[in-house]
Amino acid sequence: MKTLKKQQYDVAVIGGGLAGLTAAIYVAKAGKSVVLIEKAKRLGGFAQTTNQKGALFNFGPHAMYEGGGALEILKDLQCVPKGGYASKGGMVGIFQGRMIHMPTDLTSDEMKEWGQVMSGLSQIDTDSLRSVSIQEWVKNNIVHDRVRLFFLAMCRQWSYSDNPNAISAGYILKQGQLAGFGVRYVEAGWQKVVDELHKLTEQLGVTFVTGKKTKQIVTENGNVSGILLSDDQKIETTSVITAIGPHDVYKLVKEAEQTSIKNGKKNPIHSTQLV
Numbered sequence: 001m002k003t004l005k006k007q008q009y010d011v012a013v014i015g016g017g018l019a020g021l022t023a024a025i026y027v028a029k030a031g032k033s034v035v036l037i038e039k040a041k042r043l044g045g046f047a048q049t050t051n052q053k054g055a056l057f058n059f060g061p062h063a064m065y066e067g068g069g070a071l072e073i074l075k076d077l078q079c080v081p082k083g084g085y086a087s088k089g090g091m092v093g094i095f096q097g098r099m100i101h102m103p104t105d106l107t108s109d110e111m112k113e114w115g116q117v118m119s120g121l122s123q124i125d126t127d128s129l130r131s132v133s134i135q136e137w138v139k140n141n142i143v144h145d146r147v148r149l150f151f152l153a154m155c156r157q158w159s160y161s162d163n164p165n166a167i168s169a170g171y172i173l174k175q176g177q178l179a180g181f182g183v184r185y186v187e188a189g190w191q192k193v194v195d196e197l198h199k200l201t202e203q204l205g206v207t208f209v210t211g212k213k214t215k216q217i218v219t220e221n222g223n224v225s226g227i228l229l230s231d232d233q234k235i236e237t238t239s240v241i242t243a244i245g246p247h248d249v250y251k252l253v254k255e256a257e258q259t260s261i262k263n264g265k266k267n268p269i270h271s272t273q274l275v
């Protein structure tokens, strides 16, 4: 990994997860000098794969939706990883301490409703449901308890979140629609994608600082003038791309209360959803 070669860059990217790496590539491709700051010693953020005695474990993402943004970007960057598709043979859940196999253990009424919900998914106008929670949507649109639970399990898988009262139905159902085009599971884990993106950033001359946290985005008269690292080193730049959570961004900007960044104050939800 490169170390800081100079103190001034056109753009600083904060966060070396998949979003930060991708942003750095596009900015460098546009001919700008870029420095990327990652507080951890390694790149990738949530996209980590560890090798335990030859078995690969993904910490975060390992699946990409055909038709989703992540795959589109990786295609554009010619970094599409090899992958496979899971069989859609059925589902298994635990309900009141008992294993329920889907579809065989559902009643014919439950099966009928499940079929209706799933086949109607692609027709839903998801934009109109942005401010409705998925919990509310399920309550109003699904009658049978066990069908609701199976559907909420699908929602957890589509959103990587288990907070149905806080997550927008519009967002999750859109994810469900995308899942209908197929979900590609990345061969050998997402570390492979991180490594490919990292290679590309190196070719494009991006400078990396790892193992140091950005502790402040410095502003003067409302304009960005640089970033301050955990060891008090200042990097001068007039443009910053944050690829971290909104709450973390809020903490980095002193004047946040006077800007729209204040919206991130109470928003610990993760920065990006790639699929």
Ligand SMILES: Cc1cc2nc3c(=O)[nH]c(=O)nc-3n(C[C@H](O)[C@H](O)[C@H](O)COP(=O)(O)OP(=O)(O)OC[C@H]3O[C@@H](n4cnc5c(N)ncnc54)[C@H](O)[C@@H]3O)c2cc1C
Residues within 6 Å of the ligand: 014, 015, 016, 017, 018, 019, 020, 037, 038, 039, 040, 043, 044, 045, 046, 047, 059, 060, 061, 062, 063, 064, 070, 160, 212, 213, 214, 215, 243, 244, 245, 248, 271, 272, 273, 274, 275
């Ligand atoms: C269990 C689980 C499973 C998931 N499965 C999938 C999946 O199958 N497919 C999919 O597409 N998505 C999946 N996701 C979502 C996916 O993990 C995220 O959308 C994606 O990894 C986020 O990437 P990112 O770059 O936005 O953020 P991150 O990966 O969080 O990267 C942010 C980086 O910023 C660094 N950072 C933070 N603050 C600072 C600072 N002040 N200074 C410097 N560096 C800083 C962090 O160390 C981190 O490396 C899953 C998530 C979870 C939790």
